[in-house]
Amino acid sequence: MLQSSIRNQLLLVTTLPLLFVVLLVSVFMMKDSIDVAEEELNKRGIDLVTQAASMSEFYFYTGNREKLAEVAHLLKKVEGVVYIRFIDKLGKITAFKGDIGDRLKCKVFSKQILNQSSELDDFSKLSGEQVPIEKLGEVEVGLSKELLSSKKQGIYIRVIIIALLAIVLSMLFSYFFSRKLTRSLTSLIAAARDIKAKNFSSRSAQNGTGEVVELQIIFNQMAQSLEKNEYALQSKIDTATQSLNKTVATLSEKNQQLAELRQETINLERSKAISDERTRIMKDMHDGIGGQLVITIALIDKEEDSEHRNNISATLRECLDDLRLIINSLNVTANMLSELLADFKYRQSRKIERLGIELEWQIDDSLENVEIPPQHSLHILRILQESFTNIYKHSDGNCIRVHAFCENQVLTLSILDNGTSKTKSAGFGQGVNNMHWRAQQINADLKIIKHLESGYEVILVVPIP
Known part of the structure; x- marks a missing residue:
């Protein structure tokens, strides 16, 4: 167990810093990869709405809904597009393709369509007039978040695989390193366990190097000295133990008798104190409250006979009965x-x-x-x-x-x-x-x-x- 503990400590010392580094690198790799995936999704959404705006600008200007529907149908075939819709400047949907019910599962991108393209009106250049910029409508594209989720899942898997491989390699390296260091302590630990079990003839094999072999030599010398002293002290210990056992037995018997006598005295004193206090309370209640109740009942009974007097007298008598009951409960x-x-x-x-x-x-x-x-x-x-x-x-x-x-x-x-x-x-x-x-x-x-x-x-x- 001691060898295992030392090996575990060595494993912790060697692997914890490496595990910490692997964790940090994995977190940064995962964060950067997720940021890149989100940027790609945003760029793809912006490119799609920009392309959709460019393709539908002329059809918005001319009011050709059939062409807008063809553009929506074409863009809906792009991977990851859940829905696409074109909205005119009045807020009415002119073309729609897809399922808007999955809007919560999408990331929505939108772009306004303006009449700023020179291709819409070639006669404006001839006339020299400045065409004002006007909103023709808006295009809205919903990209599925599942694309990002799948990319994130792939990133998680790759990072976890890399981290696990790094952890396994570090654990293997640390295990072989700690095993090499603890091998020389095996015989020393075994000898120490034998001495702990009173086997002073046990010795450690001197198979270490450096400070470890020096420790094994000193340990063997100490074990030899303990073995010699064990025989010399054992006889003295036996004699002293016999004398001490007799003395302890006598003292234990006397202490037990003294403890029993002390406990009996304490119980008697406690019982007497409780009894005296109960007697005092009983006398005070009987002579004080009881006497006052008896006198009050006697005075009430001398009054003229009436229902009010009888009720008061009956109540006082009940109080006197309750007092007697309480006094009786204090009796031992x-x-x-x-x-x-x-x-x-x-x-x-x-x-x-x-x-x-x-x-x-x-x-x-x-x-x-x-x-x-x-x-x-x-x-x-x-x-x-x-x-x-x-x-x-x-x-x-x-x-x-x-x-x-x-x-x-x-x-x-x-x-x-x-x-x-x-x-x-x-x-x-x-x-x-x-x-x-x-x-x-x-x-x-x-x-x-x-x-x-x-x-x-x-x-x-x-x-x-």
């Missing part, structure tokens, strides 16, 4: 799922009764001993709460069916109403998006299904950790 101990669902049913019962909705509550016995973490409790109850809120707002049903069961450590919760959605075309809002977000936080699967004969059904499938 697990919650009984059946108790959480029963508490949610109790908190919703007053609103359901006020709205005149029937609640069918079916909780299987499999949920009696199911415990879930506080954060799971908060997300599940929030999804339940949002489902009931959507039924209150967007459904005209009068019945809500709740079914929950646990099987193979998987909780399945279903909420179904018998109404119709009032926002069918609007799609789901931010509340439903929040429900999906909460389901993702607890690795749950949330589905919202629209039934034909009833309302919407929310199905939450939660793996119990």
